[in-house]
Amino acid sequence: MQTIRNKHWAYLTLFYIRVIWILLHLGLLSYEYKGNTENLFLILFTCLIAGVLPQFVWFYYEDRKPWLYPVVELVISGLFFIYSSYVMDLYFSYLAIPAMCAAATIHTQRLRIPLWIWFSVLPAIAMTIVLPVSSYNISIIEGFLFFGLGTIIWKVIDTQRKMQELLEENDKQRQVLEQYAKQVEKITLLEERNRLSRELHDTVGHTLTSVIMGLDAMSFLIREEPEEALQNVKQLSRISREGLEEVRRQIHHISPLKEDESISTQLKRIADEFSLSTGTKIKLDVNGTNLTVHPQISLILVRCLQESLTNAKRHGKADHIDILFDSNPNQLSLTIRDNGCGMDDVVFGFGLSSMRERIETYQGTLEIDSIAGKGTTVVCQLPYKIGKAG
Incomplete structure (x- = not known):
């Protein structure tokens, strides 16, 4: 199973940024809400659940169900975001990093658009609970812009992934071409061997056969017809030289480059x-x-x-x-x-x-x-x- 641990380094960075984000908010809640001891443990517990549960889903289910983490992040973190703002009667900025992480892990346009809308609506709901309806500047930054930033991060990672796949495919094609070239080289060598064997049989073999037969006949002519034998010796010498030149030409054919x-x-x-x-x-x-x-x-x-x-x-x-x-x-x-x-x-x-x-x-x-x-x-x-x- 391929988990977030085996993913791109940017996903690992976002994963640990989210961990730091949760720990930071646990510390802020402990400090800002320490006067209300009755609800402190409840809100800290809900913050811990909102941080750990999506993190767990991202860690273990990213490869098998990539759509699950951004949906869980929207539901769990969004509910805690509204709940904490309502209990504290204060706009509690929490959704920025979860929204960015969720956007960076969405791989389909059909899921990205509705989640972008809902991540933009949630801060507006929290702002309505604690402040006048007319003030939404912080909520726009909290949901819409951070989700858009996560989308840009996803686009960069996806582009880099496609480039890497293209490079790997090119490398595979190069290896295939090298194998083809080696096969062609083997075929070429086989063709050259066949051609050489045929050339040697048709030319050099014929020449040497003629010389051998002529030498065999010389043993009779040298005693009976010395003059004719001398003429045959000159002719055999010429044929032998031609055979030598043919051998040299064949050697040039073997290694011409x-x-x-x-x-x-x-x-x-x-x-x-x-x-x-x-x-x-x-x-x-x-x-x-x-x-x-x-x-x-x-x-x-x-x-x-x-x-x-x-x-x-x-x-x-x-x-x-x-x-x-x-x-x-x-x-x-x-x-x-x-x-x-x-x-x-x-x-x-x-x-x-x-x-x-x-x-x-x-x-x-x-x-x-x-x-x-x-x-x-x-x-x-x-x-x-x-x-x-x-």
Whole structure:
């Protein structure tokens, strides 16, 4: 059970202010009313009941029945307020702090308005008993203004509570997004492993198989046809070098990013390495501001460039490739255009499908425009601010 002890610090402050208020009035009654010994104990007892009973209800029932305390406060404190003023024939200022505490604990408008009215009427009734009807200044301050002050306190506490709930909700959403990002990272690593295994099987594996078979044949040719064997040795050497270059390219695919490099620098490095290893002429243009890009977005752009360069050379037989990277605070755009053989119908194989899925995961788009004999254009667009697709 959550009692007032577990509530906001402002409620605890009001709770103890009310305790001090009751003790103060017990002392004042003992001093001001000591001449009338016959009624002194009765009025002190009623003051104690009026102080303890609402306090008890507030302490134990605030969480289960939040409406109960302000109603009990109105009835008990209001009756004692009128009774004490009547017995003492003196306007006994008592209702201010109870009215403020009651207003600070009301959570519904339907209850607040009638209680505000009644807490404003009670001082007027007490004032009518002891003073002329025309004098109500003190009674207005006693009920109406202090209840309004309690309403303001409630509003401040409620606003702070809502802000705290919003912060907690934002923290939960952040944790969910972090979990999504970790899942995407795992999926990306799995995709890279699958792609790498396929690339090694199709390229490096084929190269090494050719070299092994050629070496096996050399044992026969080196005795019978030394000249032909020498030519085969040179050919096997060339094939082995090509296989080594392919292994190096795959290693670059595994770890293409460097933390201290901007995205434009990373793209230029990959383009330069590809141009050097394949002899392809590559032109890179960078437009826009040099923005700091999320690592996951950088990886997607790098993979898009790598896959596009590989396809342009292997399938399109291109010898010239133009790259345009355009960045702004809203969107990042990477365009790769080659002069290869192109195709009439774009087939999304393993590499292109993985690229599209990776881009769409972060609310990006992938467009491929290819014409047979005129080359292929790949356009990858991603939002600058990272976001998980719903």
